[in-house]
Amino acid sequence: MRLFLLAASLSLLLGSPAIAQGAKTSSAFDTDVAALKPGEFIWNGDLAPEGPMTVIVHLPTQRAFVYRNGIRIGVTTVSSGKPGHKTPTGIFTILQKNKDHKSNLYNSAPMPYMQRLTWDGIALHAGNLPGYPASHGCIRMPMEFSKKLFEASSMGMTVVVTNGLVTPEVADANAFLMPVTAKGVADDPTLRRLSKDENWRWTPEKSPTGPVTIVLSTDNERVIVFRNGVEIGRSKVQIAKGFEIGTRALQYAGTDADGQTRWIFIPLPGYETEKGQADEKSALQSIFIPADFNRLVRSVIGPGTTVLATHGGLNSGQAGKATTVIATDQ
Structure with a gap:
C-alpha cells in the first residue's frame, strides 16, 4: 500500500x-x-x-x-x-x-x-x-x-x-528533372484551373518559404508546385503521344561538380515494377514544359524538395492543412 x-x-x-x-x-x-x-x-x-x-x-x-x-x-x-x-x-x-x-x-x-x-x-x-x-x-x-x-x-x-519494404537508390546525374504527381493531393487542384489564355501561373508570395513538392500528371498534362503545402504555381505541359511516366518519387540531392542536379529515387510501395514504367531518358524526351515556368521551378528547388510523378490524374482531396502527397493502397 x-x-x-x-x-x-x-x-x-x-x-x-x-x-x-x-x-x-x-x-x-x-x-x-x-x-x-x-x-x-x-x-x-x-x-x-x-x-x-x-x-x-x-x-x-x-x-x-x-x-x-x-x-x-x-x-x-x-x-x-x-x-x-x-x-x-x-x-x-x-x-x-x-x-x-x-x-x-x-x-x-x-x-x-x-x-x-x-x-x-x-x-x-x-x-x-x-x-x-x-x-x-x-x-x-x-x-x-x-x-x-x-x-x-x-x-x-x-x-x-x-506496408511494403522499399530502399532508396541514387539516380545518375542525368535523371529526369520533371515534376511529378500523386494519387491523392490534400489540396483540391481543380479549384484553380488555368484559363484558356493561361499556359502557366506563378504566385510564390502565397508561401514564401518551406519545403517544396512538385507534382506531375501526364494524364492531366499539368505540373503543380506546392511550398509548405500551399500551391505556388502550375503549368500546362505537353506529353508525347502514348507516353506513360509510371509512378515514382525523387528527392533533391544537390548538384555535382559539373553543375548537374542529382536526385535520389524513392521506390513507391506497390509501384516498383509497374507495367509501362518509363525510364529517365524516355521521360526527358517525352515531356515538354514552358521554358519560363521551368526556370521559375528550378529557382525554388533545394534541400527537402520532393518530386512525384504518375500517369494517373490529379484527384480532388480534402481542403485544409493535411499534406500527404501520395497515399498508397497498401
Missing part, C-alpha cells in the same frame, strides 16, 4: 506518466535488424555525414530505416497506430519540429522530439515501445534514437510510411 501511495504521489507531482526510455546506446551496426528487441536501435551517422535524409517506416515489422544520401545510417524499432487509430501510409514531409511537444489531443501527453507529419496529429516522436502497434496513429521511437534523428533531420525531410 505504501509503495502504491508513493507511486501515486510521484505521478501527481510529475504530471503525465513517464515515457519508457528504450536502449541508451546503439546496437552494433551489423546487428540483424529482425533481432532488435522493442526499444533497441542502430545508429551510425558517420557512414554518411551529409546529404538529404529519408525515413522509411515499415509497419508490418514495426521498424523504421533512416537513409542519408542514399546510405542507411539507422534502424529502429517503433510502435505505430493500434486498431482504430492506424497510422496512415504514404509519403510525407516534416512540417514542424518541437523537442518538448505535448499532445493537443490526448491530455497533454508528452511527445519528446516531435517531428510532425500531418496537421491532424500524426508525428514521429519518442514514446513507449511494447513491441506491437499501440499508439493513436503516431510513430513512437526510442528516446535516444528520437533525439539523434531530431538533431540530424531538417524541415521538409521525406518520410515514407508503408
